Amino acid sequence: MVSAQNAMNGSxxxxxxxxTDVHKTYGKKIRALQGVTLQVRAGEIFGLLGPNGAxxxxxxxxxxxxxxxxxxxxxxxxLGVGDPVALTRIGxxxxxxxxxxxxxxxxxxxxxxxxxxxxxxxxxxxxxELLDRVGMxxxxxxxxxxxxxxxxxxxxxxxxxxxxxxxxxxDEPTDGVDPxxxxxxxxxxxxxxxxxxxxxxNSHLLSEIENVCSRVAILVQGRLVAQGTIDELTSxxxxxxxxxxxxxxxxxxxxxxxxxxxxxxxxxxxxxxxxCKLVFLGLDAxxxxxxxxxxxxxxxxxxxxxTVRESLEDLFxxxxxxPTTGLIYRPGAAT
Amino acid sequence: MMQxxxxxxxxxxxxxARKIFWLALAISLFVVGIFASLGINETGISFFGWTxxxxxxxxxxxxxxTFYKLLFVNLGVDWWLGVLSTLLALVTTCGIIPDLVAPGSxxxxxxxxxxxxxxxxxxxxxxxxxxALQVFVFTxxxxxxxxxxxxxxxxxxxxxxxxxxxFYSLLFCMCAFIGVLTRSSVASLILTLLAxxxxxxxxxxxxxxxxxxxxxxxxxxxxxxxxxxxxxxVDEDEREELTSDxxxxxxxxxxxDRAHFxxxxxxxxxxxTTDTLGLxxxxxxxxxxxxxxxxxxxxxPQQAFGPKRVKRGDFQRAVxxxxxxxxxxxxxxxxxxxxxxxxxxxxxxxxxxxx
Numbered sequence: 001m002v003s004a005q006n007a008m009n010g011s012x013x014x015x016x017x018x019x020t021d022v023h024k025t026y027g028k029k030i031r032a033l034q035g036v037t038l039q040v041r042a043g044e045i046f047g048l049l050g051p052n053g054a055x056x057x058x059x060x061x062x063x064x065x066x067x068x069x070x071x072x073x074x075x076x077x078x079l080g081v082g083d084p085v086a087l088t089r090i091g092x093x094x095x096x097x098x099x100x101x102x103x104x105x106x107x108x109x110x111x112x113x114x115x116x117x118x119x120x121x122x123x124x125x126x127x128x129e130l131l132d133r134v135g136m137x138x139x140x141x142x143x144x145x146x147x148x149x150x151x152x153x154x155x156x157x158x159x160x161x162x163x164x165x166x167x168x169x170x171d172e173p174t175d176g177v178d179p180x181x182x183x184x185x186x187x188x189x190x191x192x193x194x195x196x197x198x199x200x201x202n203s204h205l206l207s208e209i210e211n212v213c214s215r216v217a218i219l220v221q222g223r224l225v226a227q228g229t230i231d232e233l234t235s236x237x238x239x240x241x242x243x244x245x246x247x248x249x250x251x252x253x254x255x256x257x258x259x260x261x262x263x264x265x266x267x268x269x270x271x272x273x274x275x276c277k278l279v280f281l282g283l284d285a286x287x288x289x290x291x292x293x294x295x296x297x298x299x300x301x302x303x304x305x306x307t308v309r310e311s312l313e314d315l316f317x318x319x320x321x322x323p324t325t326g327l328i329y330r331p332g333a334a335t
Numbered sequence: 336m337m338q339x340x341x342x343x344x345x346x347x348x349x350x351x352a353r354k355i356f357w358l359a360l361a362i363s364l365f366v367v368g369i370f371a372s373l374g375i376n377e378t379g380i381s382f383f384g385w386t387x388x389x390x391x392x393x394x395x396x397x398x399x400x401t402f403y404k405l406l407f408v409n410l411g412v413d414w415w416l417g418v419l420s421t422l423l424a425l426v427t428t429c430g431i432i433p434d435l436v437a438p439g440s441x442x443x444x445x446x447x448x449x450x451x452x453x454x455x456x457x458x459x460x461x462x463x464x465x466x467a468l469q470v471f472v473f474t475x476x477x478x479x480x481x482x483x484x485x486x487x488x489x490x491x492x493x494x495x496x497x498x499x500x501x502f503y504s505l506l507f508c509m510c511a512f513i514g515v516l517t518r519s520s521v522a523s524l525i526l527t528l529l530a531x532x533x534x535x536x537x538x539x540x541x542x543x544x545x546x547x548x549x550x551x552x553x554x555x556x557x558x559x560x561x562x563x564x565x566x567x568x569v570d571e572d573e574r575e576e577l578t579s580d581x582x583x584x585x586x587x588x589x590x591x592d593r594a595h596f597x598x599x600x601x602x603x604x605x606x607x608t609t610d611t612l613g614l615x616x617x618x619x620x621x622x623x624x625x626x627x628x629x630x631x632x633x634x635x636p637q638q639a640f641g642p643k644r645v646k647r648g649d650f651q652r653a654v655x656x657x658x659x660x661x662x663x664x665x666x667x668x669x670x671x672x673x674x675x676x677x678x679x680x681x682x683x684x685x686x687x688x689x690x
Contacts, residue, residue: 026689064446067689084448092446098439100345102352107345114341115447143352159443 016042016167016198017063019074019081024058024067024222032058033069034222040215042166045189045199047213049206051320051329054219056202057095060169064092077167088116091165093156095172095202101145105136105155108144109162116163123162130158135184149176157188168192171202186212210312218319220329225319230312237310237318240283242292245301248276251294275303338449339457346461350427350468359423359469366415367476371484375402400487407477407492408615416499417612420469422528424503425510428462429524432514432681441690451686459511459678466503470496494618498611501667505606506531508674512681531608538609541598546654548591550645553653555584557644580643606670610658614666617659 017040024033033055040046050056061067065082072081079086099108106127113123131140134154144152153176160168173189174182182205189199189212203209209216210230217227226233248260261277280288285307295302310318320329350356374381375397379389392402434440435458444454474495482488509530514523558581561569569577 061442061690064442066442066445068687084450087446087448090446092442094439094442094446096439097443098437099443100349102349103345107348111341111345112443112447115338115444115449117337117448119337 014042016040017076017200019072022059022062022072023070024062025070032222036219036224038217038224038227040198040200042198043193043196044214045193045201045212047209047216048200048202048219049209049216049316050219055222056219057171059219060171060202064169088163089166091160091163091168093160093170093173095175097156099144099152099156102143104141104143105131106140108155109159112159113162118163126162130161134158134188150178150181153177157185165197167198167200169200172204174203174205174208182208206312206316218316220320234309234315237314238282238284239308240280240285240288241306241308242278242288242295242302243275243304244278244295245275245303247274248278249298252278342457343461343464346464350465353427355423355427356465359420360472363420363469363473364476366411367473367480370403370406370411370477371480373406375399400481400485403481403485404489404619407481408619411473411477412495412499412612412615416470416473417502421503421506424465424469425506425524425527428465428507429510429514429527430520431458431462432511433518433520433523436515436518436690438690445690452682455682455685462507462511463500463504467496467500470499491619495615498615502608502611505608505611505670505674508677512677515681515685534605534608537598537602537605541602544591544595544598545657548595549653549657550650551584551588551591553645553650554643555581558584603669604673606673607666610661610666611670614663
């Protein structure tokens, strides 16, 4: 098991992944990555987001030496990109993986261990432990041909962990897994993080990312458009909403940072009679207190008051929308 | 080493999971069973109680040891291992490289601390495992048949294992090259069979042209000898005919030489599949001082390109001597160069590609 201290040692500057200026062009026209800079801290679960063809898989594949970059500066686990020593410390589960179906679950995990240079007794022991951990203990000696897609995904996770990795890179790990299985995998990811490992999670499921990731990055058309904690990324969208009885106060109309929504346009259920929603952009609960005091001083009835911020989905949609045209960027890499 | 062993163990598991592997092994043992059930006696060849009279194969002309070795080389190696088993092996292994480079499969392996070159070449070697196992089982079974039925425990029989495996590698390198290029098992199989057919045709053509060239030389030599014979001089009519034939023969010689030059030149750059298996003829049959299968007698009609005035046996002996004058290093070395070039190109493509 990797301790948090080990994880820290693995990366002197506390970054498990520290990539700068990553470029990749397929052929002469398809610019999959255009100067991507990415930092993943040791011991965190990091979510990589982006629409189809944004370059997420290319970036992951460059780290795993599956794709050769045009340029890629920086380090993975404090070693150069593609360093074989770093690869022994990384566990990887690709999207649409194809493990040999003639092998049993145990053989798949042991084969993965052998390829990562894990000695025989250790990999045999770990294969059993990990298959139990992913809920495949009862199936470990049956061939993969008899497994469902979700079961193969679980075996893939066990195979990615067999070398006791410091960094675990997972590309759509819950693909084909049922809701119960997703929850189990989510718990497993949290468990992996709690052991001090770093997890890079590439997923289309925003709720999944939102639930487990401490930081995220959004790639669009080969460019990194956002990177940070979800709180940081959504802070600009933070607002305070107050629903008051009657019409909006006149002083609200004078402020540019206040939007007034009449009762007829409000979506909130349970608000009846003549009322109005006041939206104070960029304001938190503390900053809203003087406004609430003023409303009460004016004898207005405050029906509801709350801090609101955009969801990860809102953030994602904002990131993939062209601000000049308001249209969503076309899927695929830049050409 | 741990990774190499793991890849080989996985390859063995893959083979053993395929029915065609066990089918091929069963056929191998069946073929050896047929050998074992054949016998040789004073009058001919026996088979399950029946005796088929043969003036060529009986214990007066051929020892049981020689008989079984001939069966092993001419039927076992040349036909079963050299053609039918090879076809089964190609069908079974043609998917190894396309499966390796398939999306989802290659990612799992390239993400491991193993160089691409080593990964590709190790996978290539696992493809030879099928052929090696088949040949080993077949040869081992034949070893016991020759020992028990023929009374000779011939260890040189096991040279068939590296030779036939090498023969198979000459085809499999093309299969691997096409596989890495097209990523298609079907294309690998079909194009490899096509290449094998072309190589076989060129080999046979060279052999035929070479026979014609040697026949021309022998014929000219024989006519010149007759014309120069003072002890038994020929009459005027015959001398005229001989002189005319000699002129025609000498006139044809540049054509034969030129044709052979080109065929031989092309063949030099190609793998010597037929010649490689032919090495077993040299080692197994010659080492036991056995007559060649072609060196039977001077009876029978001449071959199409055979000389008119030279005995058939002498002609066949001359052709065989010429073939065997080509060194083992020429046969294996030039084939190895071909394999090296094809495999080098395949490796280069594999190493430089993004997946």
